[in-house]
Amino acid sequence: MTAADNGRKGRLETTLRARRDAGRKLLVPYVTGGLPGWREAIGAAAAAGADAVEVGIPFSDPVMDGPIIQEASQRALASGVTPTGVLEELAELDAGIPVVVMTYYNPVFRAGHGRFAGALHRAGVSGAIVPDLPLEESAPWCEAADEAGIETVMLAAPTAPDDRLPRICERARGFVYSVGLLGVTGERSSLAATATDLAGRLKAITDRPVLVGVGVSNAAQAQEASRVADGVIQGASVVRRLMDGGPEAVGEYVAEVRAALDEIAAEISY
Amino acid sequence: MILEEPVDGRFGDFGGRFVPETLVPACEELEAAFREAWVDTAFRAELAAALRDYAGRPSPLTECRRLGERLGFRLLLKREDLNHTGSHKINNVLGQALLAQRMGKTRLVAETGAGQHGVATATAAALLGMECKVYMGAVDVDRQALNVFRMRLLGSEVESVQSGSRTLKDAVNEAMRDWVATVGNTHYCLGSVMGPHPYPWMVREFHRVLGDEARTQCHERLGGPPDFVVACVGGGSNAMGIFSGFVDTPAALVGVEPAGGAAIGRGVPGVVHGMKSYLMQDEEGQVLEAQSISAGLDYPGVGPEHSYLASIGRARYEAVTDAEVVEAFQLLSQTEGIIPALEPAHAIAWVARAAPELQGRTVLVNLSGRGDKDVAQMMDLLGP
Numbered sequence: 001m002t003a004a005d006n007g008r009k010g011r012l013e014t015t016l017r018a019r020r021d022a023g024r025k026l027l028v029p030y031v032t033g034g035l036p037g038w039r040e041a042i043g044a045a046a047a048a049g050a051d052a053v054e055v056g057i058p059f060s061d062p063v064m065d066g067p068i069i070q071e072a073s074q075r076a077l078a079s080g081v082t083p084t085g086v087l088e089e090l091a092e093l094d095a096g097i098p099v100v101v102m103t104y105y106n107p108v109f110r111a112g113h114g115r116f117a118g119a120l121h122r123a124g125v126s127g128a129i130v131p132d133l134p135l136e137e138s139a140p141w142c143e144a145a146d147e148a149g150i151e152t153v154m155l156a157a158p159t160a161p162d163d164r165l166p167r168i169c170e171r172a173r174g175f176v177y178s179v180g181l182l183g184v185t186g187e188r189s190s191l192a193a194t195a196t197d198l199a200g201r202l203k204a205i206t207d208r209p210v211l212v213g214v215g216v217s218n219a220a221q222a223q224e225a226s227r228v229a230d231g232v233i234q235g236a237s238v239v240r241r242l243m244d245g246g247p248e249a250v251g252e253y254v255a256e257v258r259a260a261l262d263e264i265a266a267e268i269s270y
Numbered sequence: 271m272i273l274e275e276p277v278d279g280r281f282g283d284f285g286g287r288f289v290p291e292t293l294v295p296a297c298e299e300l301e302a303a304f305r306e307a308w309v310d311t312a313f314r315a316e317l318a319a320a321l322r323d324y325a326g327r328p329s330p331l332t333e334c335r336r337l338g339e340r341l342g343f344r345l346l347l348k349r350e351d352l353n354h355t356g357s358h359k360i361n362n363v364l365g366q367a368l369l370a371q372r373m374g375k376t377r378l379v380a381e382t383g384a385g386q387h388g389v390a391t392a393t394a395a396a397l398l399g400m401e402c403k404v405y406m407g408a409v410d411v412d413r414q415a416l417n418v419f420r421m422r423l424l425g426s427e428v429e430s431v432q433s434g435s436r437t438l439k440d441a442v443n444e445a446m447r448d449w450v451a452t453v454g455n456t457h458y459c460l461g462s463v464m465g466p467h468p469y470p471w472m473v474r475e476f477h478r479v480l481g482d483e484a485r486t487q488c489h490e491r492l493g494g495p496p497d498f499v500v501a502c503v504g505g506g507s508n509a510m511g512i513f514s515g516f517v518d519t520p521a522a523l524v525g526v527e528p529a530g531g532a533a534i535g536r537g538v539p540g541v542v543h544g545m546k547s548y549l550m551q552d553e554e555g556q557v558l559e560a561q562s563i564s565a566g567l568d569y570p571g572v573g574p575e576h577s578y579l580a581s582i583g584r585a586r587y588e589a590v591t592d593a594e595v596v597e598a599f600q601l602l603s604q605t606e607g608i609i610p611a612l613e614p615a616h617a618i619a620w621v622a623r624a625a626p627e628l629q630g631r632t633v634l635v636n637l638s639g640r641g642d643k644d645v646a647q648m649m650d651l652l653g654p
Contacts, residue, residue, distance in 0.1 A: 060557040110555030157292035183451035
């Protein structure tokens, strides 16, 4: 075990581990920062039983995102939203649950690693996901993030050979993001077989919470993924509801998925 | 110091492999396959035969007597416009397509700006019997309708990209999204010396043939290297091809960027499309939209080796305006009977502007493509 495993866990990992260890399946909805109603949506999600929330910082070139989150990012950018603006608004918000920021790497690099990590810390953010920063390129950011107490969530993909996964799990803080399929974010009609395969491979080698994201599109798919994983991240299905129906629609949806996850948690524990 | 190959995937501070985790194994597999193929004499012979018998290499070196006399220096053109498919792009594409086939891939995806790389990729796919899909920004689909038709005629699917600025950078995003989803059977045939390692290095190596030829041709014609080697730079593949033939000589290397897409001239280091390089961006790191009359150079970034050559002072980078390019397009047509593509017209525009500095010298311009694709656009602009 590394030093970081022993006791210096941040709020995100502490919260998720405690809830998982109490028999709960974890639910982390994603909202695009800066969309109309995004802060209210975080509040609604927290009230409906989300365990943490992921906030996307809109970026001009979101290569890991499919049409819905691309559109959300473009809408936010077109209305003048900036990374700084999103963090300022986050600082004023007390969601009551840990906040993880999802940002592409260039805004981090442009600001400077230490400066960006400090800004996240001041905004009350617990963790960060940087989807275009793979393990080999991650050291400068991860060191700055560790220093500032920001937990960097690492992604693991279905294409990873077995010898790569332990290194990803070791570097991950908060939780391990198990990418559900080969492809970008977006809703799919069924859960890919890769989702449970990879989650199973990760669960076998790490004690950190393993959450499946990308292509987990509804309550039934969340249940299916969580029979193997510790829980799910849901992005496009949440963002679509925020754009179409507003924060209330997000709250209703999170409540529905929460109930579905509680149902299988009960099954598994008996 | 000039790098024969990048160190840990980097040219100095630039390059790297900033890709989603899903693509890391694919980039590693590609690097290993390229390393192995590039030292395999059978692969090299197969590629050399395709370049000779199919693409028409070597391309000639043409001296521009009338224009040279008018400008006051000896001007030579490396005639990549005479290659099959009309530009230098075929060199890289034949290399990558043969490599992809060797790796067992059955499908190619590509991005394209002006359509030249898309046409070249569609051509190689037809030649080798591979499936092919080309992503092209909606703005470029409109201004390069002829190339869209050519790609479809060659049997490729062309998808019009509606996101972002709807030009080259968005086509790259969409091609990467495709690759993330299809990496098992698909090779991403990237069209310039950009993207994650090993692309900047591999694409330069596939274009090195034009620089090596030009070096030999200059030696025969001039008795040695020219004083200046000039090429347009968007991503920068034709420039890296010709620079690679002269980087270890005393020749001055000049890259010419469009004023509205001058990554080195106006950008600061950033990370997008898998690489760290100079990038036009705002103060919060959002990538800016380039603005250029030339779809092929309408790109806010640049290949990392160019950033490196700029940072060590081995190459200099100049910017020309759309108006200068339109003038150069007509100038070369009327003085030499060669209609250039709008992209290399940037290089011609710079040598025309810099004529006072170039008096009495020898100047080699890489004429990276022919202007047929741009004739309709120029007719709209200049009148029939």
